[in-house]
Amino acid sequence: MWPRSTRPPIEPPEITLMLGRPGKNKKKAKDEAVKKKFEKAIRKGRKMTCSVRKCIGHNKKGCPTLKKDFSSSCGSQPTVQAKSTDPLSLVDKKAFNSHSAPRYSGRPANAHSAPTATERPANTASVGGVKPTAAVMPTTTSAVGVTATQSTTQQSTSGVGAQKRKTSTALRSGANLTYKRPRQKKQSENTERVLHSPTLISLVPTNIDLGFKPNGLRWKGGAAVTQRQLQQQSNKRSKAKSYPTTQPTSSTQAMAESPSRFFEWNVTYGTISPLGVPQQGILINGQFPGPDIISFTNDMVFVNVFNNLDEPFLISWSGVQHRKNSFVDGVWGTTCPIPPGKNLTYTMQMKDQIGSFYYFPSLGFHKAAGGIGSIRIFTRPSVPFPVPAYSDDFIVLIGDWYKCNHTKLRAILDRGHKLPFPDGILINGRGPNGATFTVDRGNTYRLRISNVGLEHSLNFRIEGHNMTLVEVEGTHTIQVSYSSLDVHVGQSYSVLITADQAPKDYYIVVSSRFTSKKVLTTTGVLHYSNSNSPVSGPIPNGPTIEVGLSLHQARSIRTNLTANGPRPNPQGSYHYGMINTTRTIRLGSSAAQVNGKQRYAVNSLSFVPTDNTPLKLADYFKIGGFTPGNIPDAPPGGRIHLDTSVLQTDYKAFIEIIFENKERIVQSWHIDGYAFWVVGMDGGRWTPASRNRYNLRDAVSRSTTQVYPRSWTAIYIALDNAGMWNIRSEFWARQYLGQQLYMRVYTTSTSLQDEYRIPPNALLCGKVSDPQNKTVLS
Incomplete structure (x- = not known):
């Protein structure tokens, strides 16, 4: 009926936080009853009654009889004489009240109460020229609990609006006090007030069992406790737990008590x-x-990196989201490189994250030379862990490798040529049968597998043992058993294995996938501690070029909706499938020759740096140098051209991204700073009708996804992390030759709730290395 507009949809107004704490209680009607709190009687609806005359309409202070005759029964001061004569002393009122039992007034004493007395002394200094009335020294009685109480009104001289305070004359340990009431002034007399501060207290020993037990406060039907008591109870519960699932060793248990981790690395x-x-x-x-x-989870991690190489160096943290702080992402577009002989301290918070990740060098094709390691983020002890208990936690870093130096490989790419086929596969930096994992028969172990290679997807399997998948890049999954697992370049998985076979050594096999010309294979050893038999026999075969098998396995990896993530709430509490996307972006990869050299592109743009100034710093200091939004939302076709491609997006938008692959190789794509939902993948060409096959309920959330040959992969992503974030191909030669871009998640807000300021120790380079900018950091 209405014509469809091409303008962006109208957004709801921004939420404005008002001053003060938000109200939580319901606004009640005038005739609505008020609920009782702490089992205390409410006064609403009750008529005021005089406690002396029992007349209605006023209290004891407003009793007309008391006003006419001060000595009447409504205001009289009964005196109780004692039989023995113990001396009394003058002490400070505050000291007395700090050790006294709860005060009461207007009730006769009994064996179950311990009233407290506050009395006017005889030696109080006069205020305003009026002297206080002298106190009469009382006698004491040995009968515990037989006391008299007296209520008077004491006025403060603190200034305008001084409040009246009640005092009572009952003394501790059964001692009683009698005194002469001070004369009240008439209206015409001087209205200056008299302050009575000291107190008379009996010296009778106070360690007598009075049989008094205060009821204490009540909360929701139970005894109330203080915050300190709650903390003590929480500490006891934490110490009573055992953590074989999240903290397999005593050293990691001790680490849970400290919120900060410090590392110092020398790179050589x-x-x-x-x-x-x-x-x-x-x-x-x-x-x-x-x-x-x-x-x-939520730990602060400080890594001080000293660069002892002969060229600039940077480390990036694959999978770590760096909430509101893209300055420390460690890629060219966000962080200035560490010059030779210098250092940089990365300050990162593992905010709301758990799982298995890794780090790697991001500049100069250094990744082909090493500098790679694992990152493990454990669940806090207070958060339930949905993984069965295991005995140990093994790191398994796998990847293809070249025998030549990274400088030679980089020179090949700089000349505009393609890299040759890799020479082999490494497991934890070692070749065939170089990596050994020792297990005890009958125990369960966790393996954190990460493909840190340069190009190829790899298949991981263990002879005679099935693997139960439990976690994918920070997301707990439905626990499905696999005999082999495809790990695409840049991806990380956690599996459980049980050493339930005969005690001997077994092959751990890693082989390349989708390489028709040559299949690379390497082996490790799963060694039973009581084994005397080395590995023997043929190496177990695995899948090679079957795309359908890998696609079926990828679709079977789903999120465990009822399991806890980094927070106590279940992972399925965020219903991503019920949110409407505001934008669809199609990213298509391509390869071609540009000026006689090999280049790779996204939507026909091959990324080249503008100068030595990172994009995030240029954006932060507002010096320009790049054009946000210069990459189209869909592949335009045509020739590849060079540019600094920056995708412009809005903060807190919910968008759909389609990765399209028209080539004959398997590709792998990674987005820094985010975890996204892989809602669909299939062969052929993506169309809007492809959304009918999306998984909008339990798709896995991760930071790296594969795109099969001549296929597409669709993801949903909530842009809730402001900054400049790298979107790149994990095929490292393609990334080096331009198959990457940056996504600018932009907000006009300058609040620290949306994005942090640049770290004070950040390195400055290029156009932002002016002394004035360094002053801004300090």
Whole structure:
């Protein structure tokens, strides 16, 4: 009926936070009863009654009899004489009240109450020229609980609006006090007020059992507790738990108590021989692969990286979202490289994340030389863990590898040529049968598998053992058993295996997928601790070029909706399938020659840096140098051209991205700063009708997804992380030659709730290296 507009839809107004704490209680009607709190009687609807004359309409202070005759029964002060004569002393009122039992007034004393007395002393200094009345020294009685109480009105001299305070004359340990009431002034007399602060207290020992037990506060039918008591109870429950599932060792249990992790890394060159040929590798603290990062949800992680190479260096953190802080993402478009001989401290928070990830060097094709390691983010002890208990936690870093140095590979790409086929596959930096994992028969173990290679998808399997998938890049999955698992480049999985076979050694096999000309294969060893038999026999076969088998396996990986994620609420509490997308972006890959050199592109744009200034810093200091939104939302076709491609998006939008692959290879795509829902993948060409086959209920949420040959993959992503984020091909030669772009998630807000400011220790380079900008950081 109405014509369809091409303008963007009308957005709801922004929520404005008002001053003060939001009200939570219901606004009640005038005649509506008020609920009782802490089992205390309510006064609403009750008529005021005099406690002396029992007359209705006024209290004891407003009793007309008391006003006419001060000595009447409504205002009289009864005196109780004692039989023995124990001396009394003058002490400070505050000291007395801090050790006294709860005060009461207007009730006779009994054996189950311990009233407190506050009395006017005889030696109080006069205020305003009026002297207080002297107090009469009382005598005490040995009968505990036989006391008299007296209520008077004491006025403060603190200034305008001074409040009246009640005091009572009953003393501790049965001691009683009698005194002469001070004369009240008439209206015509001087209205200056008299302050009576000290108190008379009996010296009789107070360690007598009075049989008094205060009821205490009540909350929702139970005894109320303080915040300190709640913290003590929580600590006891935490210590009583055992954590074989999330903290397999005593060292990680101790780490859960500290919210900060500190690492210091020295990056150097070193000689390595993973395939039997010496070559130059990148070592971190002398290790290849590098050291592990172990943390817990919401921990602060500080990594001080010293660059001892002869060229600039950066480390990126695959899968870590860096909430509101893209400055530390560690790629060219967000972070200035670390110059040779310098250092940079990465400050990261593992905000609302769990799972298995890895880090790698992002510049200069350094990834082909090493500098790679694992990242493990454990669940907090207070959050239920939906994975069965396991005995140990193994890191398994797999990837294809070249025997030549990374400088030679980089030179091949710079000349505009394609890389040759890799020479082999590594498991934790070692060649065939170089990696061994020792297990005890009957126990269960967790394997965190990450494909940190340069190009190829890999298949992982263990001879005679099935693997139960439990986690994919921070998402707990439905626990399905697999005999082999396809791990595409850049992806991470967690599986459980049970050592339930005969005690001997078994092959761990990793082979390349979808490589028709040659299949690369390497092996490791699963060693039973009581085994005397080495691995023997043929290596178990695995899938090679079957796309349908891999596609079926990918569709079977689904989110466990009832399991807890990093927070106590279930993963399925966020219903992504019920949110309407506001934009559809189709990203198509292509390859061609540009100026006689090999280039790769996204939507016909092959990425090239503008200068030495990272895009995020240029955007932050508002110096320009790039054009946001210069990449189209769909593949335009035509020739490839070079540009600094930046996709412009809106903060807090919910969009759909389609990765299209018209080539004959399997591709893998990664988005920094986010986890997205892989809602669909299929062969052929994507059309709007393809949405009918989307999984809008339990699709897996991850940061890296595969796109099969001549196929498409659809994702949903909530743009709730402002910043500049890299979208790239994990085929590393393609990424180096332009198959990447940056997504600018933009907001006009300058609030720290939306995006953090640049870190004070950030390196400045290019056009933003002016002294004035350095002053801004400090």
